[in-house]
Amino acid sequence: MAVISSAKDSVLVVTYQVGLNELGAPILRQRSFPNVLVGASDQDVFEVANALYALQQYPLTAVRRDNRFELVDQGA
Incomplete structure (x- = not known):
């Protein structure tokens, strides 16, 4: 069973x-x-997050990026 992952968003x-x-x-x-x-x-x-929050009244404390992938079984 070979699984292929492709970036979704x-x-x-x-x-x-x-x-x-x-x-x-x-x-x-x-x-x-x-x-x-x-x-x-x-x-x-990271730079976009910092630029956005430089315009806000609240200080930025953390930046995270969540990458989502679709997993497809090539055997199916």
């Missing part, structure tokens, strides 16, 4: 801080940006 996920709770711990939120070009470099995706 990519999602940019950012985590940002919206404030502090009563104990002083950060309050974090996440936002996803779908439809990132599969061929875009990780560096470009």
Whole structure:
């Protein structure tokens, strides 16, 4: 059974801080940006996230890229 994987899509996920709770711990939120070009470099995706959040009032704390692949059984 040979399985072939092909890139389907990519999602940019950012985590940002919206404030502090009563104990002083950060309050974090996440936002996803779908439809990132599969061929875009990780560096470009990171720079876009930083550029977007430079325009926001909340500081960016983490940047993640989720790549999704379709797996197909070539024996079927």
